[in-house]
Amino acid sequence: MKSTWTSRFTSFLFILPYLAAFGMFLLFPILYGVVISLQDFELLSDAHPFVGLRNYITIFTPGTHENSIFFRGLWTTFQFVLYSVPLLIVAGLGMAMLVNALPAKLRGLFRTFYFLPYALSASVMAVIWLMMFDTNAGFINSLLQKLELTGIPWLTATPWVWLALVLTTLWWTIGFNMIIFVNALNEVPEDYYEAAAIDGAGAWNRFMSITLPTIRPVMLFVMITSTIASFNIYAQPFLLTRGGPGDTTKVLLINVLDQAFVRKDIGSASAMAILMALLIMMVSIVQFRLTNRKEKV
């Protein structure tokens, strides 16, 4: 194909609008964020003197406020990842298998039911659960009282806050994992199971020796996406527990945004955001390595 200067130019025009958006609202902010993290950047001040790595050093200096909120936030987030991710995977796979075991006519219906909460926004989800978990008038405590049990301070005391956060997260996002697993299960070749059935393998054996190995890449994908999503948790503790009781559920993202918008220290908050992003990206890179997937370019 002939490729003149004009032809190359007109080809470039097609990509220009997106490239502009990409440059202005993705590439530039990434680079600018690095610059900000190297500055003493107060939100309301006009001068932003360059301070080198000071913001980073402060975060790693024990005893400073920044050190405390970064690492305590990180630990809180890590706890949430630890509690939520195994459930998100196991329950997601379990629900996918359950849906697939239903009569064909009912599958679509139940899949829609389970997937429905995923369509809601974070604030709608949170407000619904604020009401469900309300200590005095909430649905769950009313139910417990009917059963002559005492009410539970779901959003104000440990360990209940964790249970509440994990439950709402499951309710809200499990449909996503279920859909991915349903798709993966449908792609396991039917004759594998037939061959195993002839060999007299039981249901558990078939699951362990056929289903699990075949869906392993998808399992890994779900594991990584769930970990990243849980790492980014914000709306649930922000709206449901307000980080409480005390600082128990103040996750990293809450602390980073507080540092930026409450303490108005954008420089230090940017340094924290970059460290957090690096941690998240390390998880993604592990995914690429483990699944060994190659994109066609």
Next chain:
Amino acid sequence: MGRTRRIGLLLLASLIALFVLLPLVWMLSTAFKNDFEALSGRMNFLPQKPTLDNFVQGLSGELMNTPILRWIVNSLSVGIAGTAIVLLIDSMAAFALARLPDLPLRRTLLSMFIASLMIPSVLTFLPMYIEFNTLGLINTYQALILPATAGAFGVFLLYQFFVSFPKEIEEAARIDGVNKWKLYTRILLPSAVPIMMTLGIFTFMGIYNDFVWPLYATTSPEMRTITAGIAMMATGSYTQSYGKLMAMTTIAALPVLILFIAGQRSFVKAITSSGVK
């Protein structure tokens, strides 16, 4: 499979469905209760004195600092505008990457876009805020629309589709002297309608449901999106007005729930093609 086992599975599936749907049913039921009944702790799914007051008060703007109708209009507007821009610029870019081999830096750009899919949003959040603040665009529609146009997901999704499009049709068109723009608008775009619908639903729901960015990118009550507005209500003076809150969440959830049920297939397709295979 045994009959008892089948019934057992169905029972289990129904029990889970109950757990999933109950909060939504309770939301709907509470929206029709007055504040007194909503706080009474009674577990009646049918309101004793059903009332439309929560909806009427909410929609008429009688509630302090909560112009709900305006929020809905804001959310729908920025959702539609953002989706339109994404569909246009992403399809043009994907077309160039997949179909115009003389595009300068083709491979570099493609790798860069794919790599950007791994960038967590926390990395761009604060600098983007400062960028919009410097441009004087905080608390404007631009701030709610533009950041959504930079994502590479749509480019990648459409690129995969355009790459698999048969070459013969394109070559026949080229011999007929069709230029690039016509190739894009007359031949590739019409064939891409289903996948564009998928991307459209996905993008719209993403913008409509976005939570953290609109919370910080808007500062005055009338610029809030419904998602941010409800969050402000819930953390502000309406904490215990469950009837009103539930009427608002019902209104807020309705557009996406309808879109979601209508476009569920499309939506599932977008998710499963987002990189699992």
